[in-house]
Amino acid sequence: MTEQNTYLIKGASLLGERTADILIEDGKIAEIGDSLESKDAQVVEADGLIALPGLVDIHTHLRQPGQEDAETVETGSKAAALGGYTSVFAMANSNPVADTAGVVEQVLSLGESAGWVDVRPVGAVTVGLKGERLSEIGAMANSRAKVRVFSDDGMCVWDPALMRRALEYVKTFDGVVAQHAQEPRLTEKAQMHEGTVSAELGLAGWPAVAEEAIIARDVLLAEHVNSRVHICHLSTKGSVEIVRWAKERGINVTAEVTPHHLILTDEKVRSYDPVFKVNPPLRAQEDVEALREAVADGTIDVIGTDHAPHPTEAKEVEWANAANGMTGLEQALSIIQMTLVDTGKITWADVARIMSQKPAEIGRATDQGRPLEVGEPANIVLVDPEAKRTINPEAQATKGKNNPYRAMEVPGEVRATFLRGHATVLDGRLATPINQ
Amino acid sequence: MRHLLDTKELTYEQAINILDTADYMAEVGTREVKKLPALRGRTVVNLFFEDSTRTRLSFEAAEKRLSADVINFAAKGSSVSKGESLKDTAQTLAAINADAVVVRHSASGAPQRLAEAGWIDVPVLNAGDGTHAHPTQALLDAMSLRQFKSQITGKPTRGTDLKGMRVAIVGDVLHSRVARSNLWLLNTLGAEVIFVAPPTLLPVGIEDWPCEVYYNFDEALETHLDAVMLLRIQQERMHAAFFPSAEEYSRLWGLTPERFALLDQMDYETAVLHPGPMNRGLEISAVAADSDRSWVLRQVSNGVSVRMAVLYLLMTGGSAEDFYGN
Numbered sequence: 001m002t003e004q005n006t007y008l009i010k011g012a013s014l015l016g017e018r019t020a021d022i023l024i025e026d027g028k029i030a031e032i033g034d035s036l037e038s039k040d041a042q043v044v045e046a047d048g049l050i051a052l053p054g055l056v057d058i059h060t061h062l063r064q065p066g067q068e069d070a071e072t073v074e075t076g077s078k079a080a081a082l083g084g085y086t087s088v089f090a091m092a093n094s095n096p097v098a099d100t101a102g103v104v105e106q107v108l109s110l111g112e113s114a115g116w117v118d119v120r121p122v123g124a125v126t127v128g129l130k131g132e133r134l135s136e137i138g139a140m141a142n143s144r145a146k147v148r149v150f151s152d153d154g155m156c157v158w159d160p161a162l163m164r165r166a167l168e169y170v171k172t173f174d175g176v177v178a179q180h181a182q183e184p185r186l187t188e189k190a191q192m193h194e195g196t197v198s199a200e201l202g203l204a205g206w207p208a209v210a211e212e213a214i215i216a217r218d219v220l221l222a223e224h225v226n227s228r229v230h231i232c233h234l235s236t237k238g239s240v241e242i243v244r245w246a247k248e249r250g251i252n253v254t255a256e257v258t259p260h261h262l263i264l265t266d267e268k269v270r271s272y273d274p275v276f277k278v279n280p281p282l283r284a285q286e287d288v289e290a291l292r293e294a295v296a297d298g299t300i301d302v303i304g305t306d307h308a309p310h311p312t313e314a315k316e317v318e319w320a321n322a323a324n325g326m327t328g329l330e331q332a333l334s335i336i337q338m339t340l341v342d343t344g345k346i347t348w349a350d351v352a353r354i355m356s357q358k359p360a361e362i363g364r365a366t367d368q369g370r371p372l373e374v375g376e377p378a379n380i381v382l383v384d385p386e387a388k389r390t391i392n393p394e395a396q397a398t399k400g401k402n403n404p405y406r407a408m409e410v411p412g413e414v415r416a417t418f419l420r421g422h423a424t425v426l427d428g429r430l431a432t433p434i435n436q
Numbered sequence: 437m438r439h440l441l442d443t444k445e446l447t448y449e450q451a452i453n454i455l456d457t458a459d460y461m462a463e464v465g466t467r468e469v470k471k472l473p474a475l476r477g478r479t480v481v482n483l484f485f486e487d488s489t490r491t492r493l494s495f496e497a498a499e500k501r502l503s504a505d506v507i508n509f510a511a512k513g514s515s516v517s518k519g520e521s522l523k524d525t526a527q528t529l530a531a532i533n534a535d536a537v538v539v540r541h542s543a544s545g546a547p548q549r550l551a552e553a554g555w556i557d558v559p560v561l562n563a564g565d566g567t568h569a570h571p572t573q574a575l576l577d578a579m580s581l582r583q584f585k586s587q588i589t590g591k592p593t594r595g596t597d598l599k600g601m602r603v604a605i606v607g608d609v610l611h612s613r614v615a616r617s618n619l620w621l622l623n624t625l626g627a628e629v630i631f632v633a634p635p636t637l638l639p640v641g642i643e644d645w646p647c648e649v650y651y652n653f654d655e656a657l658e659t660h661l662d663a664v665m666l667l668r669i670q671q672e673r674m675h676a677a678f679f680p681s682a683e684e685y686s687r688l689w690g691l692t693p694e695r696f697a698l699l700d701q702m703d704y705e706t707a708v709l710h711p712g713p714m715n716r717g718l719e720i721s722a723v724a725a726d727s728d729r730s731w732v733l734r735q736v737s738n739g740v741s742v743r744m745a746v747l748y749l750l751m752t753g754g755s756a757e758d759f760y761g762n
Binding site for chain 2: 207
């Protein structure tokens, strides 16, 4: 390592708990202490900034290969770095689907050559996400991409026998099935959360029970075959109660929530603006409250952005014809600060747990999500919690302009991101990728 | 009033203003020369993304009676499947200097997007969107109910509302834009709304609506109904397990000859309405459809008057006072 990658972070608040200097050398945290000095190091003034371990997103759509008009690994991972991430899991619903060793290795290589974050490919559970037969899970697990998370996200593994086999089979590789819980028959043509607002708007309902029924089934299956299961983007109060029950019962289940389900409700759909169209749909206020409580009490383990960029034309249409999904990487941390930290529900140490440590554990990303301690990889993000910024999708790194927070003022700004000691973001702006 | 997208946003005063204007327009329709010069030189585009002979004819008649230039744009099916987006269509209409757009679309919310997305800056009239709203239908129903009330009280319609009337809407409320638009407008005008349907054809969330709900048509009929409006049952519902068979639906929720005969035994009058087109023998029996109680054809006539009124008010910024003076 050259001296360019030697940094001395001065006066950061580690997890918001104690103020210290951090010396980064050779990609690792070399020293933590008061009034550290180093004549070679580039000093990063971090007065008033919170230092967290680099964030890990267990749920990102990078769209490559196949939908490069929506996003590329390059643009998506730049967005991730700006959002404070040092690693993202790229979902498998690309084109071709990431259901072979070839595709996951391609995504891995694209991530490596981009160099902004560690891109970890997710493998499809079933061939082509069709829910008919298992994809080559072993080949993907044993490939250079070392896939550990398997998901048909976007589609539910609805066949209970196939889901059971997937849960059993991934144990060979210490893998996990990440389920997109959506009973397909109950959600045919579904457009939004089924409730008061859908009744008025005349949009076909996506009932909570369609998510809850699958989660209930899958935690019981996981118990039966003694596997672990991860539930993607939990969105309802009922889902929280089922996961809470399962955890009390000792079932090996982890659960994820998106930032948008912690702040936006189906009331937004009254505009019929497809920027608010997402799957699972925005739910009711009581669901939002239940999800926040579930993060606070640990029922929900992780925040996953479900960052889902789309080309503009996919959203400038009638609601029913619009694509599902919203971007998330560049403001996830702000939304979490706004909804959970600033409201006193969780601490910055909890943020480190739900946005870094636990997602890394679930995805078996062993060199990510590590504590801020000497000898650990220097994956660090510095956040200014006092900053206020107004979201402008046009100014973001992601190609997707489908950002539901346009013009919203949010707290918190990522000032710097270090990936193994290399600054990918400095002074709130993209610096350089790690391979340059 | 810039657009007419839904009846939910209409105030009491706006609704009465539309109905009073429509009464005047109805009078114009009975003249030998059925034409007003109000929209001479203005262009109205009828943008129909969904098949509809009756509504398009009604709008076209209304536009021509106001002397507007009429362009019919029929884009069957979804705009996406045609390769042209709603945005492109809107911008095309803006480029040819349309003065108002009447839009019918199978997607709920499409007229609102057209009005609010910034692609075109003209009044937008919703001629029916998906299962969301059909405001001119609700207005013509209100106009008909006002006439019915006037027949009974002997008082003129102008300036009156529907206070105290009990209106039952029977059938596929879940998929009905007519039911939704009537719900809001009837409430605004002081009427009570009673929905009658099997639970499969009522939306989840209806408990928050200002209405009474009956699963049993016969029980509802005993609650002093001033009007019964039957909704059309779409063919595709019959094969999707919303009810076991057309026969059973008709037996339980149709205005059968037997139920219709009950109306004659009441000591008050009950009007029968249907937005058309009717499935005779399914939701409404022929004897009911063709009876003196039936308002079906008067509803069609009132449709032209109401659409004239809305076009006039939106495109000229005028009011009913323009015709009645002070």
